Amino acid sequence: MEIIDGNQVATALIEELKAEVSTISGRKPCLALVRVGEDPASVSYVRKKEKTAAEIGISSRVILPPVSISQSELVALIDGLNADHSVDGILVQSPLPKQIDELAIFRRVRPEKDVDGFHTLNLGKIAQEDESGFVSCTPAGILELLRRSQVDLNGKHVVVLGRSLIVGKPVALLALQKKAGANGTVTICHSGTRNLAEITRQADVLIAAIGRPEFVTADMVKPGVVVIDVGVNRVSDPTRKTGYRLTGDVHFPGVSPLASKITPVPGGVGPMTVAMLMKNTVKAHRLGNLARSG
Amino acid sequence: MEIIDGNQVATALIEELKAEVSTISGRKPCLALVRVGEDPASVSYVRKKEKTAAEIGISSRVILPPVSISQSELVALIDGLNADHSVDGILVQSPLPKQIDELAIFRRVRPEKDVDGFHTLNLGKIAQEDESGFVSCTPAGILELLRRSQVDLNGKHVVVLGRSLIVGKPVALLALQKKAGANGTVTICHSGTRNLAEITRQADVLIAAIGRPEFVTADMVKPGVVVIDVGVNRVSDPTRKTGYRLTGDVHFPGVSPLASKITPVPGGVGPMTVAMLMKNTVKAHRLGNLARSG
Numbered sequence: 001m002e003i004i005d006g007n008q009v010a011t012a013l014i015e016e017l018k019a020e021v022s023t024i025s026g027r028k029p030c031l032a033l034v035r036v037g038e039d040p041a042s043v044s045y046v047r048k049k050e051k052t053a054a055e056i057g058i059s060s061r062v063i064l065p066p067v068s069i070s071q072s073e074l075v076a077l078i079d080g081l082n083a084d085h086s087v088d089g090i091l092v093q094s095p096l097p098k099q100i101d102e103l104a105i106f107r108r109v110r111p112e113k114d115v116d117g118f119h120t121l122n123l124g125k126i127a128q129e130d131e132s133g134f135v136s137c138t139p140a141g142i143l144e145l146l147r148r149s150q151v152d153l154n155g156k157h158v159v160v161l162g163r164s165l166i167v168g169k170p171v172a173l174l175a176l177q178k179k180a181g182a183n184g185t186v187t188i189c190h191s192g193t194r195n196l197a198e199i200t201r202q203a204d205v206l207i208a209a210i211g212r213p214e215f216v217t218a219d220m221v222k223p224g225v226v227v228i229d230v231g232v233n234r235v236s237d238p239t240r241k242t243g244y245r246l247t248g249d250v251h252f253p254g255v256s257p258l259a260s261k262i263t264p265v266p267g268g269v270g271p272m273t274v275a276m277l278m279k280n281t282v283k284a285h286r287l288g289n290l291a292r293s294g
Numbered sequence: 295m296e297i298i299d300g301n302q303v304a305t306a307l308i309e310e311l312k313a314e315v316s317t318i319s320g321r322k323p324c325l326a327l328v329r330v331g332e333d334p335a336s337v338s339y340v341r342k343k344e345k346t347a348a349e350i351g352i353s354s355r356v357i358l359p360p361v362s363i364s365q366s367e368l369v370a371l372i373d374g375l376n377a378d379h380s381v382d383g384i385l386v387q388s389p390l391p392k393q394i395d396e397l398a399i400f401r402r403v404r405p406e407k408d409v410d411g412f413h414t415l416n417l418g419k420i421a422q423e424d425e426s427g428f429v430s431c432t433p434a435g436i437l438e439l440l441r442r443s444q445v446d447l448n449g450k451h452v453v454v455l456g457r458s459l460i461v462g463k464p465v466a467l468l469a470l471q472k473k474a475g476a477n478g479t480v481t482i483c484h485s486g487t488r489n490l491a492e493i494t495r496q497a498d499v500l501i502a503a504i505g506r507p508e509f510v511t512a513d514m515v516k517p518g519v520v521v522i523d524v525g526v527n528r529v530s531d532p533t534r535k536t537g538y539r540l541t542g543d544v545h546f547p548g549v550s551p552l553a554s555k556i557t558p559v560p561g562g563v564g565p566m567t568v569a570m571l572m573k574n575t576v577k578a579h580r581l582g583n584l585a586r587s588g
Contacts, residue, residue, distance in 0.1 A: 103422075124418030127463050128397075155488045163470055169421050176457055176482055185493065187481040188470055194449045199479065 001256055004149045004228075004263045006141075010271035013144065014056060017278050021057040029285035030059045031115065031277075032081045035093045036074070036100070037067030042093045049091065052274050058281055061087065067097050074100060075108055082110040088288055089115030089281040112288065115280035123165070126173045132287070134280050139171035141272030142207060142228055143181070149261055151205065151226050153184035159203035161216070161249065163190045167209040167230055175205075196220070208249035218254035227255060227262040230269050295550055298443045298522075298557045300435075304565035307438065308350060311572050315351040323579035324353045325409065325571075326375050329387045330368070330394070331361030336387045343385070346568050352575055355381065361391050368394060369402055376404040382582055383409030383575040406582065409574035417459070420467045426581070428574050433465035435566030436501060436522055437475070443555055445499065445520050447478035453497035455510070455543065457484045461503040461524055469499075490514070502543035512548035521549060521556040524563050 021028060031053050035046045046062065053060040065077060074096075081090050090113045096102045106118040114122055117136030125133030135143075146153065158175040162168040168188060175184040189199055190210075197220045200206055208216050209230035221227065231249030248265030256262050263269055315322060325347055329340045340356065347354040359371060368390075375384050384407045390396045400412040408416055411430030419427030429437075440447065452469040456462035462482060469478040483493055484504075494500055494514045502510050503524035515521065525543030542559030550556050557563055 120415050120418035120422055120424070122418070123421050124414035124416070127417050127421070127467075128414060128459060130414070155486055157488075157493075163472070165422060169467070169470075172482075173421075173463070176463075176484075178457070178484075178486075183484075183486045185481065185483050185487040187479065188466075189479050190470075190472075190477075192449055192472075192477045193479040194451075199451075 001259055002149075002261045003256075004145060004261050004268060006145060006263060006268040006271040009145055009148050010275040012148070013272075013275045013279065014052065017058075017275075017282055018056045020282060024285075027086065028057055028059055029088045029281050030061060030086055031089045031091065031281045032061045032063060032084075032087045033091050033093065034063045034065070034077065034081075036065050036069055036096055039095065042095075046093050049274055049277060052278055053281070056278055056282075058278060069097075069100075071100055071104070074105060078105065078108045082108075082113060087113065088285040089113055089277075091116050091277065112291075113284060115277055115284055117170070117280065118166075123170065126170050126177075129177050129179070134283070135174065135276075136166055136170055137273045137276040137280065138167050138230065138269060139174055140276040140280075141269055142167075142171050142230070143174050144276065145228070145263065145269065145272050146205070146226075147181050151261065152180075153182050153205060154180075156184045156204040157187065157202055158184040158205045158207065159187045159189060159200050160207045160209065161189050161200070162209035162211070162230075163188055164209060171207055171209070175207075210249050212249055213247045214249070214251040216250040216255060218251070218258060221255055221258055223258050224260045225258065227259045228269060229263050229265050232265060232270065295553055296443075296555045297550075298439060298555050298562060300439060300557060300562040300565040303439055303442050304569040306442070307566075307569045307573065308346065311352075311569075311576055312350045314576060318579075321380065322351055322353055323382045323575050324355060324380055325383045325385065325575045326355045326357060326378075326381045327385050327387065328357045328359070328371065328375075330359050330363055330390055333389070336389075340387050343568055343571060346572055347575070350572055350576075352572060363391075363394070365394055365398070368399060372399065372402045376402075376407060381407065382579040383407055383571075385410050385571065406585075407578060409571055409578055411464070411574065412460070417464065420464055420471075423471050423473070428577070429468065429570075430460055430464055431567045431570040431574065432461050432503075432524065432563060433468055434570040434574075435563055436461075436465050436524070437468050438570065439522070439557065439563065439566050440499070440520075441475050445555065446474075447476050447499060448474075450478045450498040451481065451496055452478040452499045452501065453481045453483060453494055454501045454503065455483050455494070456503035456505070456524075457482055458503060465501055465503070469501075504543050506543055507541045508543070508545040510544040510549060512545070512552060515549055515552055517552050518554045519552065521553045522563060523557050523559050526559060526564065 111119045111121040117134040122133040160172045176186045200220045205226045207228045213233035229248035229250040234244045237245040384403045405413045405415040411428040416427040454466045470480045491514045499520045501522045507527035523542035523544040528538045531539040
């Protein structure tokens with residue numbers, strides 16, 4: 001059994017991006033990070049993104065509207081960033097306050113600057129196998145992690161647990177693409193699936209993204225399976241100082257002895273997400289330059 | 295075994311649309327049909343669409359540019375229709391001549407008038423379960439056919455053969471939606487799938503859309519399966535006057551005795567496609583009116 005080390009892969013990717021950015025003459029890529037309010041998790045995520053951007057040589061612009069911001073004010077803010085030629089990518093940190101229509105905001109970001117890949121047009125481009133779009137960071141990170149771990153999906157049965165817009169559906173569409181590294185047969189399971197274990201036991205590659213702690217147990221997988229655990233769940237743990245520990249959607253102690261490769265939580269998919277955001281930002285900068293010179 | 299009669303279902307749907315259109319005061323829905331050149335199949339398809347529109351009370355405008363039309367001329371033609379407030383839906387009949395970038399033309403049609411559902415944005419909306427978009431006619435017709443044949447996909451294992459943009463992928467995304475009639479567990483198979491029969495034998499509902507005549511045989515299905523045959527293949531048949539007969543992707547004589555319900559070819563999915571185009575056109579008219587009055 002091999003543990004897929006997301007930190008190591010992300011670090012390699014960040015080094016490559018750093019090298020790429022260092023060759024850019026003129027204006028460096030710029031990422032606008034919009035964080036509404038002071039949600040502690042959001043504060044920490046945005047800080048991490050800012051730090052990683054700086055490490056690569058991507059400039060970032062952090063915008064901190066108050067939690068009371070209205071829909072129209074936030075729309076105006078996005079429109080300003082959309083029009084600003086010195087901004088390549090725009091990330092609006094989720095979750096947004098209750099008064100905000102989140103989907104409308106994600107769709108307001110110009111598709112060409114939508115480095116989070118949440119825009120309807122960018123989702124459609126995954127289905128169309130159109131590489132001019134942006135793939136949302138977690139599914140893109142999963143495919144990158146598989147590729148760099150020498151897992152080729154060609155001819156494999158990929159079972160995706162969960163049909164979310166952010167992970168399940170896009171990762172299924174990516175695994176299905178007719179291109180090198182992908183070309184898998186894909187099954188998507190969810191809360192309404194009957195005989196779930198019967199299906200997951202057929203998986204050559206199992207991607208768990210349902211947000212239920214340690215849901216996937218040893219009896220649900222076949223020996224030799226590759227397991228990608230997307231879950232990040234807090235479970236209470238009185239032995240820890242914090243009172244909790246993080247766990248994935250997979251029961252690691254039970255499943256890992258059966259797996260040929262498996263991602264841990266934390267340290268698996270998580271670190272890839274920020275790295276892919278940076279990769280998308282560098283791509284947005286490159287495509288923007290092409291468009292301006294074209 | 296029950297044969298799902300696509301002609302009958304399409305006729306019922308057309309009657310409903312006719313009743314709906316008759317209640318519209320003021321301008322009736324209008325469909326622009328763009329047919330480039332004189333491909334005999336296209337001539338026949340467009341004529342059928344025109345005729346069905348007239349039957350419902352939808353006005354149609356047939357535009358017949360020459361086969362030599364350039365990309366920019368066709369784009370200008372589409373732009374004109376996009377801007378024309380008396381046109382609700384635009385259909386560009388496929389295939390287009392070699393000099394035309396077909397995908398670029400399909401994307402040029404305003405998403406609000408894209409009654410064929412080929413625009414990236416409308417594809418993305420299927421994934422987002424956003425009902426404001428247009429679902430392409432064949433997958434929409436399949437779901438309508440299932441619904442009106444009392445086949446509920448909830449909890450069922452739906453196996454889709456084929457991953458095309460026009461059928462396989464959208465029908466998979468529709469079957470997966472978390473709503474009444476759908477909510478299926480979905481597997482998508484294709485030319486790269488190993489142990490195909492092992493997977494298709496698990497299907498409660500099998501949707502065949504690979505364009506290979508009589509590919510699905512009796513040994514590939516389980517008793518009681520519901521079979522939707524999307525294939526329309528010409529195979530040579532010297533006993534016919536035409537020299538050929540039409541066959542689906544399913545070996546009907548072998549598979550039908552095992553099936554609980556099955557669509558024939560012709561007379562199954564085919565008639566639904568034109569009916570759904572009309573349904574989309576009426577929807578475009580309704581949404582356009584809402585937008586203008588809103």
